[in-house]
Amino acid sequence: MKTLRLTSNDRAVLLDSRFFARLPRATAEAILDGTIASTHEEHDILFRQDEPVDHVFFVLSGLVRLYRLGKDGREADIAVFPKGEIFGENAMFLEHRATANAQAAEPLIVARLESRKLRQLAAENTDVAQALIELLCHHGKMTEDCLAEDRLLTAPQRVASYILSHCPDGLSSFSFRLPFQKNVLAGKLGLAPEALSRAFSMLRQSGVTVKGRVIEIRDRQALEKF
Amino acid sequence: MKTLRLTSNDRAVLLDSRFFARLPRATAEAILDGTIASTHEEHDILFRQDEPVDHVFFVLSGLVRLYRLGKDGREADIAVFPKGEIFGENAMFLEHRATANAQAAEPLIVARLESRKLRQLAAENTDVAQALIELLCHHGKMTEDCLAEDRLLTAPQRVASYILSHCPDGLSSFSFRLPFQKNVLAGKLGLAPEALSRAFSMLRQSGVTVKGRVIEIRDRQALEKF
């Protein structure tokens, strides 16, 4: 891990993101003041479950996997954060201890917002508090969605649902590129990699073609009722 | 469903709860001003997924089940809220639409806090915002725990974990009464009722006895490594 200054491009990206865009410019600048960035190699750990964390993280580039460890060493993914997303904010309000492990799933650059400062700002400034509330809501809903899908859908259905979530409304045929390795997708969907593979080949008979990371859908309807 | 005024006992219970206790008395009173209660029979629906909700709910007595529906009509429990807990707060920040269905799992009385008013207060008052942030964090963590357990533990392990979460630290043998029907517990743990039943009989060989709703644990150690 190396630490860097924020580039002016980084600042621009940050200020444009959903979290900062809703804040008055001066407030956003105040949060960013003193913020640094750090780079990490794939597989690096950013923080560990139950250990202290002093930052809230913003993904500038790369990918982060948030997961819990079982007693037997197995890993359960809680969420995956691509470029532009914020994570680790909940530790701020849980005595600065992480609820999960965070690992770079690709070469990674993150901005590190000082969590004590941010917490303090949130306590004084309703704009910041509001932004945090919306972030927490959003993350909470993501987790709920995940839990519900795990409990209601089979593996192929979860994969179909994931694919459909990338389909612009109204199109009945389209294609897109997976934003990360199948490995990671499997984890995010709560599947073993083999199960993901098999799910894709089930979906072939519903008009889904997979070539490398490129997914092609011929008939959206067929997927929807899978 | 019948609507009622809050009794003075209700007010006391509310003001003592985690959410309100952290607020200055005047602020808490301001929120409660105009708040009404409603009673519901078992199986009544309080709100439905994707439909508008105008309240945040506080359970005065009884039990609420929060769940999502699958296309095939199957239900997946997201959370269960006993007396003293608040739910439905996330809809406030998601265009006042529920992310799940809420159903009385027992005869129920809830206090109905007006969500628009509460949202407004949160936007002006950092104390209220802070209280909401902590609530959202807490609920988020609950859901995360649930997701992780689903993905890491088998049915008997989840049941063991549930039992242990009711064991006061330091005791190696104890007993307690299930706070709700086994049916509901099964749902909360993401199991079919039959699976819960079988899990209990597996645990018998680790010193767990079940008589009606009373659970008795002879050897905590044995449970922990199940």
Next chain:
DNA sequence: CGCTTTTTTGACACATTTCAACACTCGTGG
């Protein structure tokens, strides 16, 4: 091109759901 890493496939084991039948509990009314 050759090497490493990732993905796919197959065979098998295991956990859980499903469906059906049975036991138990508890309150009601004969």
Next chain:
DNA sequence: CCACGAGTGTTGAAATGTGTCAAAAAAGCG
């Protein structure tokens, strides 16, 4: 007091879905 019935919980057998392990195939990268 017992009999009845509805609701609740348990048990068994079969079916299903997913994980695991090993091996082959494909993709990425120098």
